[in-house]
Amino acid sequence: MGKLQDKVAVITGGASGIGAATARLFVSEGAKVVLVDLNEEKGQAFEQELKALKADALFFKANITSEQEVAEIFKKTVEVFGKVDIVFNNAGIGRVHPSHELEYAEWRNTVNVDLDGVFLVAREAIREMLKIGGGTIVNTASMYGWVGSPGSAAYNAAKGGVVNLTRSLALEYAEKNIRVNALCPGFIDTPIIPEESKQALSSATPMKRLGQADEMAKAVLFLASDDSSYMTGNSLIVDGGYTAQ
Numbered sequence: 001m002g003k004l005q006d007k008v009a010v011i012t013g014g015a016s017g018i019g020a021a022t023a024r025l026f027v028s029e030g031a032k033v034v035l036v037d038l039n040e041e042k043g044q045a046f047e048q049e050l051k052a053l054k055a056d057a058l059f060f061k062a063n064i065t066s067e068q069e070v071a072e073i074f075k076k077t078v079e080v081f082g083k084v085d086i087v088f089n090n091a092g093i094g095r096v097h098p099s100h101e102l103e104y105a106e107w108r109n110t111v112n113v114d115l116d117g118v119f120l121v122a123r124e125a126i127r128e129m130l131k132i133g134g135g136t137i138v139n140t141a142s143m144y145g146w147v148g149s150p151g152s153a154a155y156n157a158a159k160g161g162v163v164n165l166t167r168s169l170a171l172e173y174a175e176k177n178i179r180v181n182a183l184c185p186g187f188i189d190t191p192i193i194p195e196e197s198k199q200a201l202s203s204a205t206p207m208k209r210l211g212q213a214d215e216m217a218k219a220v221l222f223l224a225s226d227d228s229s230y231m232t233g234n235s236l237i238v239d240g241g242y243t244a245q
């Protein structure tokens, strides 16, 4: 029996990178997965790939910054699968800009997706989990929720916000059997990292390589499953040693 047998997991940013790797691992552990992403083409193709493996998978195109669309995701998930046990709150964006050239609209957009969107998804998740007496939420922050870096002020501020949002929600719902933790990846080889940056980011990492999406998925499985049953409000840094420097 898998670690997530018969659990229903909503995964945002589920069409690509860390979200997709986590969906693959979750279905191999017996979960039913709902993939949420803006990228319809990739999302639908991935849904088909998982269904071909006889997995219960559904793709919904939705924008996590829309209150209405987020509510719709959870409504449809409950209609189809009956409940929500796990939410991997992972969709995000990141661009590099010198701060003195950063347009306010760009700042707002980054914080809107990377912090406001995480709140909207967590809020809806908690509403459903309260109905069934518990659940687990894993928010994707970043090692840049813990340390700074030049050129990513909006992203880093939002990810720092996710780390403390995680603690706050964990405390608020600890007695309701809802655990809330965060994953803080280092540099991971996904489409969010520009090809031309990969060499420099590998060199800046003590382990001298980028992390792989499936290495993140294993950490998410730990946080989402009973393997971490006494953990809440935690941020698990998985970064090849970067923040130990």
Ligand SMILES: NC(=O)c1ccc[n+]([C@@H]2O[C@H](COP(=O)([O-])OP(=O)(O)OC[C@H]3O[C@@H](n4cnc5c(N)ncnc54)[C@H](O)[C@@H]3O)[C@@H](O)[C@H]2O)c1
Pocket: 012, 013, 014, 015, 016, 017, 018, 019, 036, 037, 038, 039, 062, 063, 064, 065, 090, 091, 092, 093, 094, 113, 117, 140, 141, 142, 143, 184, 185, 186, 187, 188, 189, 190, 191, 192, 193
């Ligand atoms: N790759 C890294 O080095 C790294 C490091 C630290 C944190 N992260 C975080 O990991 C998470 C996943 O990123 P990834 O590396 O897998 O990148 P990715 O680009 O492969 O995946 C992100 C997915 O999120 C989706 N998305 C973006 N905005 C959305 C929105 N508003 N609504 C719905 N879907 C949306 C994208 O379409 C994409 O499929 C992000 O939150 C990112 O900030 C990544």
